[in-house]
Amino acid sequence: MKNLRISINNWFDKLNGQWRAIPVKKQHRYTLLLFSVYALLSIIVLVNVCYDVAKPDNTIRIDHIENPVIRRGKSSTIRKDNPSNYPQDNPPNYLRDKPPVSPQDSITTILDNKKYGRQ
Numbered sequence: 001m002k003n004l005r006i007s008i009n010n011w012f013d014k015l016n017g018q019w020r021a022i023p024v025k026k027q028h029r030y031t032l033l034l035f036s037v038y039a040l041l042s043i044i045v046l047v048n049v050c051y052d053v054a055k056p057d058n059t060i061r062i063d064h065i066e067n068p069v070i071r072r073g074k075s076s077t078i079r080k081d082n083p084s085n086y087p088q089d090n091p092p093n094y095l096r097d098k099p100p101v102s103p104q105d106s107i108t109t110i111l112d113n114k115k116y117g118r119q
Contacts, residue, residue, distance in 0.1 A: 069109070 019027065
């Protein structure tokens with residue numbers, strides 16, 4: 001960690017030396033250019049927000065935040081048997097009784113879901 005901090009400090013010192021080597025007039029131009037780009041982006045964002053608010057259908061939908069890993073109505077379970085062995089609307093009991101678990105869920109997430117009765 002100390003080596004990382006030292007290398008970052010050396011890199012910043014090198015950049016600072018390069019910046020100070022540039023003539024003041026050029027530094028002033030670069031600063032004005034960066035500020036102009038920042039101001040232009042800010043104006044574009046403000047105009048976009050005003051345009052969106054001025055639309056007649058400017059309703060805001062407020063919903064609960066859903067966990068992207070555990071989605072309602074979409075099962076991400078991996079079936080170990082061939083899905084063509086049984087109809088889609090009548091899976092075997094061992095698949096019907098368990099909540100869907102995605103492969104990227106950790107064991108802690110799975111246990112918490114069981115503990116709190118989440119689907």
